[in-house]
Amino acid sequence: QKEVEQNSGPLSVPEGAIASLNCTYSDRGSQSFFWYRQYSGKSPELIMFIYSNGDKEDGRFTAQLNKASQYVSLLIRDSQPSDSATYLCAVEYMDSNYQLIWGAGTKLIIKP
Amino acid sequence: SAVISQKPSRDICQRGTSLTIQCQVDSQVTMMFWYRQQPGQSLTLIATANQGSEATYESGFVIDKFPISRPNLTFSTLTVSNMSPEDSSIYLCSVPRTGTSTDTQYFGPGTRLTVL
16 A cells, blocks of 8 residues: 655744654655645645655755655744645655655645 | 647536547657546546557546547547546646656646536
């Protein structure tokens, strides 16, 4: 069973604090991991992708990957109200055909 | 990044009817994906549409219910046939970044479908 698990939230974080979003997956062979942001009523947009163990930073966003523990996380520093959205984790599963498995998303609320 | 448009942006339909959703990309891409996102839920892949071949459907989705056309490298349609209220959802098309590989996906704005 291919699964990508996320806490549905909502996760409430004060403005200026660090928001930490987590995602676990079940396929040890997965190689590519993506974080998408989806505002209410809008389509998903890519925030970050990560392929290697460790941290990857892009501005206020840091993706962390731990393949041994099969989790990937997204940290948002200096959280802003505009960061309030649903964050979707997507994992590419190694299969005979391409398959991107999506988590259900975590709703993040940044409180001013 | 690819610019993707979808038509219609939303529609309200009667049960038993069919709706065809169009997806237009501003560049040529080999692979296009069709997703469904039901209220409050994540994305579910319906099928992969490759130009020049039959679409590949995911488990739980069949061609008779969701026929797909892919006449060229920039355009695809998804038809939702014999609709029921359970088909009420947002339908999204997407394309991979490089156009041919399994990579970052760019999404269209979506089609919000309500079936009465």
